[in-house]
Amino acid sequence: YDDFLALDDVSFEIKEGTAFGLIGENGSGKSTMLKVMARILRPDGGSITTRGKVSALLELGAGFHPELSGRENVYLNGAILGLSRREIDARFDEIVDFSGIEQFIDAPVKNYSSGMYVRLGFAVAINVDPAVLLIDEVLAVGDQEFQNKCTEKISQFRREGRTIVVVSHALSSVRELCDDVALIEHGRLIQVGPAVDTIDHYLTEILSIDPATLGIARRSTGEIQLQGVELLGESGELAGAVALGDSVTFRFHFNALKPVSDPVFGMSLTSSDGVLVTGTNSRDQGLSLEISTGPGWIDLAVPRLLVSSGKYHVTGTIYDATQMTPIHEVGDLYAFDVAEGNPKTSGITSLGGTWRAGE
Template sequence: MFVTKNSASEKGLAAQVKDVSKSFRLYRDRSRSFKEAALRRQKKRSFEEFWALKNVSFDVNEGESFGIIGENGSGKSTLLKILTKVYTPTSGSIQTMGKISGLLELGAGFHPELTGRENVYLNGSILGMKRKQIDMMFDEIVEFAELEKFIDTPVKHYSSGMFIRLGFAVAINVDPDILVIDEVLAVGDEHFQHRCNQKILEFKKSNKTIIIVSHALEEMRNLCDRILWLDNGKPQELGKAAKVVDAYLDSINKQEEESAEHKAEKIGKYGRRWGSKEAEITGVEFFDQDGKKKSRFKTTDSLRARIYYKCHQEIDKPVFGVAIHRQDGAHITGPNTKVADIKIDKIKGEGYVDYTVKSLPLLKGGYLFSAAIYDHSCLHPYDHHDEMYFFEIESGVIKEGFGIVHIPASWSIK
């Protein structure tokens, strides 16, 4: 059920969502021809009921920036479409106050055969604006979208970035009371994203209400007052932005740690191995600075690779070596105990060797780890595990995203 009011409520709410659920029918069999469809009309089609949202409730205050986060398929976009009346809820109710403008998905509300100019007027009328109002705002909309040369071109010839620029320019300039934005802004280039963020901040300073879905968690942390975290269509947590983002990241990191361990096991099965086996490597494990076993680290973290071995006879002057490759094959490093001037007289029985990196310089990505035992000449391999182990680096304090390694440095300007 929808209720829309033109004036502000006594409670100062911009939107109120009560026990909203939304289901879709997923049909198992689809007709491949008109004849087949006609014959099936007499039969009851089987379907599976899929609940995209289950009992979602929250309030959005006037002038509040309210965020919605969650993994893909968690129901975020479905919820926004219900708020903007694209969908009706299966159960529950929604009450909104004032005019709502939404930017939900690429090309939404645009007719591909119409020009940019015609679509501005079409979108404006859908949002409840009169032609005179659109006339007054038209130049500002086109200027913000940076489409002066293409405004009379049919939008079917527009790129995805041009679509987004025009859609956002219309949505933000119709002076809505509530602005609803989905992840579509991620399509734009860096310049346009910056302009959009500035416009959103201006909108926020004018005490307008913003409801936004995004995977850019740091931006959500800074922009939003409160955040709702959805998980498989159900509210997982609702509260202050920083607290909810941190809880969500903790959950994601836990899942990715388990995924990294699974990848490590899988890659270990497909790596190469060779050697005479008088001494064997029985396994490699990774630990953090607290001695906790893990396969996922952050740039600048401490990593200790423990190489376990078993000797079938006494080995004189062995050399232990490792190598690290990025998943695309780039060779990062290949040190060994001989080069490091670590003298090992002999080994026998079982034991382990630790290779420790006090501060990982590696940037975000997946890395393959090799371990080997050679004779003192480094020509005869006792056991060589080539790219049989895997660990992953995620972004931490270091935000660099280009290249392979972080080089500590400083900037100065005069």
């Protein structure tokens, strides 16, 4: 057999109090590198040096026992991360409050959704007062509201001078969050340096994306600003409550700072536990727009809202004509509740069909 080196001659230094990103294609060794930093894996050669307490949020469910309740797993996970029972007692309420799953804290975690796993795992990880926080791609599982909470907490950690290491395929988020980034391919370090330079190198040299399309990883340009959403009923009135099967319209209000030719408006619906239910955009509907300077609105009319009862979150996006450069993106722009309708349904969506018996 041949030896396979998951990491080969990878060396870099992360400055204290900075945010550092690890990027690369699937199987490049990013998550392995994070596990080495967390001392879950021991390198066969070389060494790793850390200063202060390290807390890690790695793959989904790491450190959790599926048969135990959320409450019991808080104590288990806290102990793994080095907290005494008295320390966990003092932080328990804060952990549960941040996770937002108070109602299910005494249920076995084997019944948790992936979003609930991430919520509880992240809440524990940030409450052990780490000097270094390691985060794998699992944050992508959480819903937009929770991602916003996590982003704010990470920003707070940075202000407090803590060190953050992130593994992610979301290059836009890495560019926004990280000071420096390391690019790993096939277990080898390709480049390490400022986030913008390393991400651009990854896109051009590894993914062979033309530099003209690098907007996919750049900040929103901001020529048009989404300002809010209204949910309208069948007659155009503001809908106080909606049910499965209702006719509704999502009205997106915006303000254009200058004229924009052929922008693409989009929206996605996400359930309360972070599951993407559906997404659509104006280009898919064949709509071509010319936006003038000043306020305006655009409607998405839905003849029948075929989602089951529950709470849903709306993400709004505007992209340029190439659909590569974001103009403005707002997560959790609007939230609304859907009541049971007729016919009732199970799951996330309704087929909207009609049963008929043979004659």
